[in-house]
Amino acid sequence: MGKGKIAVISTQVYKIPCRGYGGLERIVEYQARGFKEMGYKVKLIAPKGSHLKGVEVIECCEPSLSNPEREAYEIYKDELDDCDIIYDHSWQKWAFYKREDLRKRIINILHGLEPFGSIPFDFFNCVCPSRFHANYVAGRYGIIAKYIYHGFPTDEFKPCYNKEDFMLFASRWSPYKGLHLFIEWCKKYKVKGIVIGDSELVEDKKYVEKCLKKADPKYVEIRGNVDEKERNELMRKAKAVVSPLCGDYKEIFGLVCIEANLHGTPILITDQGAPREIVKHKVSGWVAKDIFELEQVFEKVAKGVYTFNYEACRRWAEKFDYINMCSQYIGISYEAPW
Numbered sequence: 001m002g003k004g005k006i007a008v009i010s011t012q013v014y015k016i017p018c019r020g021y022g023g024l025e026r027i028v029e030y031q032a033r034g035f036k037e038m039g040y041k042v043k044l045i046a047p048k049g050s051h052l053k054g055v056e057v058i059e060c061c062e063p064s065l066s067n068p069e070r071e072a073y074e075i076y077k078d079e080l081d082d083c084d085i086i087y088d089h090s091w092q093k094w095a096f097y098k099r100e101d102l103r104k105r106i107i108n109i110l111h112g113l114e115p116f117g118s119i120p121f122d123f124f125n126c127v128c129p130s131r132f133h134a135n136y137v138a139g140r141y142g143i144i145a146k147y148i149y150h151g152f153p154t155d156e157f158k159p160c161y162n163k164e165d166f167m168l169f170a171s172r173w174s175p176y177k178g179l180h181l182f183i184e185w186c187k188k189y190k191v192k193g194i195v196i197g198d199s200e201l202v203e204d205k206k207y208v209e210k211c212l213k214k215a216d217p218k219y220v221e222i223r224g225n226v227d228e229k230e231r232n233e234l235m236r237k238a239k240a241v242v243s244p245l246c247g248d249y250k251e252i253f254g255l256v257c258i259e260a261n262l263h264g265t266p267i268l269i270t271d272q273g274a275p276r277e278i279v280k281h282k283v284s285g286w287v288a289k290d291i292f293e294l295e296q297v298f299e300k301v302a303k304g305v306y307t308f309n310y311e312a313c314r315r316w317a318e319k320f321d322y323i324n325m326c327s328q329y330i331g332i333s334y335e336a337p338w
Helices: 024-037 069-080 094-098 100-105 131-141 179-188 205-214 228-237 255-262 291-302 310-317 322-333
Strands: 005-009 041-046 056-059 085-088 106-109 126-128 145-147 167-170 193-196 220-224 240-243 267-270 285-288
Touching (some): 005 069, 024 041, 024 322, 041 069, 056 069, 069 094, 085 100, 094 100, 094 106, 100 106, 106 322, 126 131, 167 179, 167 228, 179 193, 179 220, 193 228, 240 255, 240 291, 255 285, 255 310, 267 291
Parallel strands (some): 005 085, 041 056, 085 106, 106 126, 167 193, 167 240, 193 220, 240 267, 267 285
C-alpha cells in the first residue's frame, strides 16, 4: 500500500482527543496522529465534538456511555469506500459484518478479553494488544490472531525523578481493578494514597459507594475522574502507581503501566494477563504473583524499603512508541486477509 487514505474507527463513547478517562480512545488518537505523521491521509470516525489537527474527522453520534455504534455505522458506512485500509477499534465491528466488499481492507483491533460470542467468517483480520491476548483469542475463538503493542507519543510524557510521598490508584473503579484493596492497604500501613479514575463506566455502583465509605480521609484522598493535566501531574509525582488486579480478571495490556513508566513512575501490579509482557519486573515495576505478594510489595515501596530507578522506568517505556506501533500496523496490512 502506498501513501493512501486510512480510516480509523473509534467508539461512540468518548470524543477524540480524550480529556480525563478514556482507554482505547487514547490509542485511537495516537494511531490517527501517527499515520498522519507518516504521510498518510487519515479519516477519523468518532463521536460529535471530536477534532484532530490535520485529520479529516467524520463526526457521528453524540458521545454516550450507551455507545450507539449501530447508528454511527449508518452515518459513516459510505465514508469507507475511498479508504485503502480501515483500522476498526469499535466494539461491535459493524463495518466488517456489513461491508463484505471491504472485509479484506478491514483490520479489527480488539480491546476486550471476550468481545464477541463467535466468529462466523472464513477470516477476521484480528489484532490484539499483547501476546497473551492473541493466544487467548486464538484458543477461545479458533481464529488467527496477531498482536501489536500499543504505542504512545512518548515525548509528550514528561518524567519526574523527585517523587512525593504518596501512592496512586489510577484505574476504573471496578471490583476486579482492586480499588478496595488499595484503600485497605493505605489504611492498614498508614500510607497516603490518592485515588483517581472513572467511577461512571462501572458495573457496580454499590461497590463504588462501599469504597467511598471505606476511604478514611486521613490516609486516602479521593479525586475521581480528574482532567488530563492533573492526572499526568499525579502520575509524575507518585512514588508508585498501584494496580491490584484480582478475581478472574485478565488485563490484555494495561495502558496505565506504560503511562506511569513514561512519567518515570514504577507500576505495582498483579500478574493477571499481559502485565509480565508490559512491565519489566523489578526494573519498571513489580509484577506480583498474587494480591498477597502485591500487598507486601506495596508496604515495602511505600515505606522506602524497596526502591526503583525512575530513569530506568522511563527508558523501558520509551520503546512503546506510537510511530513504531503505526509502522507495524502498516506492515500487517499487506498480510490481509489472514
